[in-house]
Amino acid sequence: MTPDEAVAAAPVAAAPRRRAAGDPVKTLLHRHRALCEQAVDPLEIAAGLEARGITDRTAARFRHRDVFSLAEELYARTPRGHEPAEPAAARPRDARALRGIGLALLPGAAALAAAAAALPYAGALAVAATVAALARPSATGRAPRGRGSLAVHLAAAAAAGWAVHRHGTPLGVALALAAAPGHLAAAAFAARARRRLAASRALEDFAASARPLLLAGAAAQTAAAAGAAALAGAPLAAAVPLAVLLFLARLLLCHGAPWPPVAAALAVAAVPAAPAAPAAAAGLLALALPVLARASAHTRT
Template identity: 45%
Template sequence: MTTQTADPTGMAETPAHGTDVTGGRARATLSASARASHSHSDSDSDSGYDSGSGSGSRTARVVRRTPADPVRVLMHRHRELCERAVDPLEIAAGLEAHGVTDRTAARFRHRDVFSLAEELYARVPRADEDDVPARAPEPREHDTSLPTAWAAYALLPGALCALTLLGADGLSGAARVAAVAAGVLATLAALLLCLRRGPLRADGYAPWARTGWLLLYAAAGDGVLRWLLGDGPLWAPSPATLVGLAAALAPAAWCGRLLTVQAHRRLRMSRGTQDFGAAVRPLLFGVFALYAAALALLLYGASRLGFGGSFAVSAVAVGALLFLARLLAVHGLPRAGATGLTLACAAEITVLAVLLAARLPGCEALAAPVRAVARGWGAGALPALACGAAALGLLAHAAVALSRASAHAGRRD
């Protein structure tokens, strides 16, 4: 007599006492059945279902699965970027601009955005590779100087402005007016040449009205302010300020080129966005300090060479503001620079408007703050405060914006 004993599969029958010749075969059949059942269960789990227990019925349960190749998702999402990229740095910049960080790259099994970009660049074929021109050779890492032609372009505005002022001193009447007009046109042509080619080129960025106002105020605004305050004549220009600011285009171009070359070098050496930002911020501050020192020396030298006028801190603030606004525009951030120029112009216009309104009956109190600042620190303190505050705001914004790889990877000088 035999008894039924249940095993984990519930399908085997074994004798209660003793053994017979069929015992080994039954155990072999039981083992094969268990292996088949276990294999079937694994197959169901891999296909997205799991086997239930209890009454014997199977309950379908959806199992969340991650893709075997997570990078393929990014390949499809950013295929156009990867197909048009000429190097992995452009892909890294594009990914960063779309919000991909090192933490995001870790979810795609990469240590940082740069290594993720390298894999995307290697796996995605270039679009129409036969039609793409050969890549330009990479600049040598020690080449941080300007080309010879660019050095001449950058020196032209300052030289032409100085020659115009020197030539006008020995003339009078109509000849002097003609010489000044010709010199102004030549200086403007050289200025346009410098701003449309080379390290200071920024497509679609032309705040000419705001730049012209700042330069005009730097040259003659202090005289107008003193006249409104009753402390001097209306016409008291400072030509030395214009000469110094025009000559400062040369160090501005060199500093812009230096920032571009050194940022690309750090972009190639960095292994993460945080490392790149930490390396670029001191570089930005150093380049800005270098330009400010060169600007101050040029303004001081122009004032000592007899062009007329004296050295003014407000002129340094104007030059620093114009440099930072141009630097942001060069790296694809023109709106911030234009905003800084607008705020500085608005502050200067507001000061003049307040002094004019104070001349109306009963409105003398409006000019009290302006008079207090002018008498305490001089008339030049007002434009220095306006342009200096705007420059500091742009410098803080540049420290954040230019520490991203996307602000440098697309720049090709």
């Protein structure tokens, strides 16, 4: 090789190293390839990155203004062997929604029927129906599973069972009746949060818009629980905080929150003291505000 040829070849050999160093997103793409390949849209990637500790400030180091912008580039640069699957038809989704509402109505219907028939174990049946409602999948398609689910269900049974033992069957009926509006409030929260996530351009913006949605859902469930207590003839002070606590417990678990704090809050509600259930509900709401304001809590399954 002549000296001129050697000089001409040197920059070509060094070029790939310069491009790799000047392309920080490429390293991130390799590190999170599975997430990027399985995502159905950039929002899934943004939520997954947030769950792995990448914030808008971190995204700036990758030359992006926020995680959403970074996720869009990752999604665009991820090779795919096929086009994303077409969304499910509206009719099957409507059928699933109707089926979900029907299942949500079952606990209240069963509790009312047992109380009307004056069955000797109507209160226990109402508690069982209320606790079973915690296992229904939410609008996200998720439901509590595994050993954590068992711990939560046992704690919920203890809290509701003790309350019904103290205040009678009408309280159990009220809790069961509150399951249906709780299902609707949770579905509305999930749908609205998903729309806010799609419209957001920064994680902080989404968190700021998601918290009022959660507070509105909790307020709606509070009103529904008060109506259910009035219909069943149960004391408001006992029925409302417990119904809100069960609503928040199911909402947290179905959105992927860790189960130990949820089980602990339910266990606190089982303490035989009047302030226990309101304190547990307030504590779980304080936990839910930051957890459910994360984008990663609203990914599809």
